[in-house]
Amino acid sequence: MASFFPASLENLIDGFASLPGIGRKSAQRLAFYILSLPEGEAEAFARSVLEARERVHTCPVCQNLTEDELCPICSSPNRDRSVVCVVSEPRDVLSIERSREFKGLYHVLHGAISPMNRVGPDDLRIKELLTRVAGGEIREVIMATNPDAEGDATAMYISRLLKPLEIRVTRLGFGVPVGSNLEYADDATLLRALEGRREM
């Protein structure tokens, strides 16, 4: 009874089930939902899959996702080209942009070093970062990978490669989040907050 539903429906269920975090039951629910959509909406969804694949590529400078030749940040005349903020994922660029503080450029690694998940330095866009820095325009690289074991290891690995190039390499400051409550801060964060204490 493996193929109890019509073949094309089974195929659609298989498609959804192959996506990360979607189990068999959810895949069934999603497939039935697709069948229940009004004329045109399922077609629009399928088209959005194809168009995203067709149009989105990585920016040759910062490796962020873009539809243009260069991404909007790399092609903007208003950004400081001497500072580069290194992040793991395209969504991290969004987080940093929200702070409205950073005016430099980005470099997206597309992952973090993780021996557990078999992600090594060669799987990330590190070569491309070194090439950029070798260009000579960059004075500072801010490592803004996640404050977890993998992000820390990635930041450490890259900073060792960059140090000999005689540029400033910094790491995002860690500490208790603004507006939060000390009571709920975890030990590791408090430790980092104490280490990172400043004169007042």
Added chain:
Amino acid sequence: MASFFPASLENLIDGFASLPGIGRKSAQRLAFYILSLPEGEAEAFARSVLEARERVHTCPVCQNLTEDELCPICSSPNRDRSVVCVVSEPRDVLSIERSREFKGLYHVLHGAISPMNRVGPDDLRIKELLTRVAGGEIREVIMATNPDAEGDATAMYISRLLKPLEIRVTRLGFGVPVGSNLEYADDATLLRALEGRREM
């Protein structure tokens, strides 16, 4: 910053986020996954959406989903055409088939009466069931809607419509599940199990 990602990627994220049970964050994760798929796989997924929509329709007799003119069960010469098992959803047919006990035909309502969700009798395939029964071949209708408030209400509603037609109308037996432990049976199930007790 609503459209921070490239337009076609935002569009794909919107598409996933419009599916039931998928939030904004999951939609982002799924969209990035689609972009990371090897050549051809994203296309295959998009095609599976289109093909399922194109090929799958409801069987004109039992209303189950099928790609053929009649569904395999309705077109089988080995099924007892005098007994019809009424279920809410196509997946329920699969559950009953797994028991290998039932040899009759099905009727899929595509839902259950639920005033809360604004699903009334006219939203279900009840008319089609009455037409089938009026055909005269059917002797018994087994109501196999879910053993919950909505399923019970639906079974009750339909049985009232069928009774005047002088056929047997039965409801699936309720009780403690085989292989389960009494300790974990809920009160409502135990009540139904006592009501449905049999001589031994």
